[in-house]
Amino acid sequence: MTTFRDLGIFPETAEALEAVGIVSPFPIQEMTLPVALSGTDVIGQAKTGTGKTLGFGLPLLERVVVPADVEAGRATPDQLTDAPQALVVVPTRELCTQVTNDLLTAGKVRNVRVLAIYGGRAYEPQVEALNKGVDVIVGTPGRLLDLAGQKKLDLSRVRALVLDEADEMLDLGFLPDVEKIMAHLPAKRQTMLFSATMPGAVIGLARRYMTQPTHIRAVSEDGEGATVANITQHVFRAHNMDKPELVSRILQAEGRGLAMIFCRTKRTAADIAEQLERRGFASGAVHGDLGQGAREQALRAFRNGKVDVLVCTDVAARGIDVEGVTHVINYQTPEDEKTFLHRVGRTGRAGNKGIAVTLVDWDDIPRWQLINKALELDFHEPVETYSTSPHLFEQLNIPAGTKGILPRAERTRAGLKAEDLEDLGETGGRGGRGGRSAQAATVTEERPARTRTPRQRRRTRGGSELGAEQAAVSPVAEAPQEPAAGDEPRRPRRRRTRVGAVPVQSAPAAVAEAPVAAPVVAAPVAEAAPVAEEAPAKPKRTRTRKVAESAPEPDFQTVPLAEPAPVRARRPRRIVETAPEPDFQMAPPVEPVRARRTTRKAAAAPVTPVAEAAAVAVAEEAPAKPKRTRTRKAAEAAPVAAEAAVAAEEAPAKPKRTRTRKVAAAPEA
Template sequence: MTLPVALSGSDVIGQAKTGTGKTLGFGLPLLERVTVLADVEAGRAKPEELTDSPQALIVVPTRELCQQVTNDLLTAGKVRNVRVLAIYGGRAYEPQVEALKKGVDVIVGTPGRLLDLAGQRKLDLSKVRALVLDEADEMLDLGFLPDVERIITMLPAKRQTMLFSATMPGAVISLARRYMSQPTHINATSPDDEGSTVKNTAQFVYRAHSMDKPEMVARILQAEGRGLAMIFCRTKRTAADIAEQLERRGFASGAVHGDLGQGAREQALRAFRNGKVDVLVCTDVAARGIDVEGVTHVINYQSPEDEKTYLHRIGRTGRAGAKGIAITLVDWDDIPRWQLINKALNLKFPDPVETYSTSPHLYEELDIPAGTKGVLPRAERTRAGLGAEEIEDLGETGGRGRKSAAPAAREERAPRTPR
């Protein structure tokens, strides 16, 4: 739906649920607007239209989403050899500055690092013809909107602007009014969707005891037909603890949370995409917008903060027409919070049934084979594990955070050089 409007050069506001393929909706028109050497050679553009300064800018809220969008655009722009660069914090400045010096066509970046480099005059935004603000509601939640506005003021007034957001809070609407010219508003929700949740995802909600949850999760992960699984926690400490517990129980698991250095976060994500680990434990911010094919199960280990977070979590499965299963484990003291989410989304679980790792209905509803215990049998431990995925030395800025869960990764980390 976005494509024809975006290709015509008009400003676009796209409102779509997570998992509906927004990246290509803005990515293809964006790549079309960029002039590269291949266009000059084919006679589609004049040589004087070529520039080494970025011609398109995509601003995203998180590092993981930044990497993902960059990879999607590199794939889509391969034929014309479009130069796409990811700019985000947690990595050394030098390689990013070097790449900018060599010349870049499209930049995907997080607000903080973009402002840093622009402030140091290492990043020239004066040639940008197209701007995309992706996951604008999340940028608002993370407090990035003032930074985004500062970035917009550095761009040429004559440009195409596209804004994408799952929800449209007042601050996002007023941002659009200030910086967009006669935008076309496209709402990509299908009439047969039930409420706000994706209809392809089967949802289950259980009242669970915190002491029994690790055992429950270990059994759920052995359900028939389970592909990749994502487990969401509210706190970094819980995420680290669960990833460790699952590893002890024989599962190939990785973690993505704020206490890990950027190298360890990227290592876990790569291992998950490559299938070396099939369970990824994450916190909400770190997992925002992560799109990995083959995620069949999402487990909310702790009740989400609100309905928006719930939708984003379960939106990691049931993507682009595939079927998915979302399981939420609600502690006794989280029941009031869950009831607000249930009411806001018009779900049918106001009073989740009390459930334990031995409850027959858990096995039945989630298709867990009878006799399954909380440890993965040795014969089924076929994944290579996190240690098989090398950790990249990113010359990280700031603290390296907690040690990575994988011993192999710990050894590979370069010692920190004194400043």
């Protein structure tokens, strides 16, 4: 039996492989190594799971010069460099990490530095590792081009290039990027292409980038079949509504190890993973809508056995090698025969047996028949199958009576949550999806909203309404004044609603009272009572409050305006009618505000000398009454013509000149 040592690889590399139990090569490795070690360009093709990674990995490691080679006398010190000497380009991030791990294992004894460079992770650690020095780089096209464009990645020393899954890399999606990467490489290099599927057009395209390549196609003992012989194929025609139940029963077949379920769309993959989790299965998902941390967490949990069902899109169909996968289920028919081969090739690897089940929906029958013909399979007309069909239980060895929910006694796996979610410093919009950072962000966004709600819910509305009612019941105006401070924000609304009717009614009342109260010496005291009575009619204490609010500023103005009591009255009238509409205007014009405050203080001045006990009562009620009292007092003081002129001048500041006219009308009556 041939061993790796017989193929002429370094003894250190053979020692590293023997340490993990790899002694004899697979056919593709045995055929490729002698050709690749000589420096010739190679196109390698072999079935899935037959060791293509080491087929190109071992020649790469041999071409890299490391300090161990200098010590062994195989190289000179001047051949050493910190720039990468070999480059492997792969289509998916998951395959990138897998190939990196395989190369690290094989190069462990020689201490070969291998670095994975792919998107979805932070730039800084990758740039830092490049600065320290790297021998082999494994990467995806996007991030490789990004770092090369920023001059962080030097590809001028690369001696060997490998395109893994070459048919995918030279497809229309990746071809432009691959060509740009090749432009960064030296013209003199060794190029190797490897894949399980290598269409003729791809081989023709590949020759543009290669020099007299040798095409190696490894055929195993089982013959020419497209799929590995130890994979048992089952194809069923299934209804989309019954598929979740059908899959749940297949997953309870006897002897099932790990299982991979392939879907065509990201949404379906996420949905099936969630449904299986509800049915009691330890399931994870790998698809493009997940952040890189979540993708790696699911794959890690699957490898470690914490999750035994991995639902994924075709992003995990190529190259992923997990030991112990016994079942592969094509939940949706693959796009073409290449995808089918790569999906099914996740089981039956390295000589193990596996079972592949393909569920074909009615709409997918034409597509399936094309795949069946291309691969020369024997399932042209799949059997119509439901979750209760007897032949399903027989062919897949499912115990009789199995239902679509996993019994609690069999739920022994730790599950996806048992695997730590690594913080990769993810880049791009998808980084935080479903991650802790996203949750934290939502929490911080909600907090400000919570603090706002109490402000919006201010119970001032209820309080203000109650205040108005209390005013109607009791003639004391002080009680309603207390809630004034809290009611400020809602006053505008009330005024607008009631301003129309209430002030009109109150105006004539004030006019009628004016002549009666005029002869009385203690005019303010006499009017105080009627004012309190009318308060309920004018629920516009909000206006009063606004007057009160602005009062503290113009205290110094009180002295000059103390003499004219009548002026106060007319100004309040304007305030009464004007307040509802121009609340917003009150702030900018300082003059009108002062007038109102002056009025209050002025009102207080005449009251003080008037009467003994009456004066005390007036002083207490002054803040509430003066506002309305002024309205009526204005009628008493109307005879003064000079004051009327002053009022007319102030009217424009307060757009309620109509009120000014009302004031003038009062004396006429």
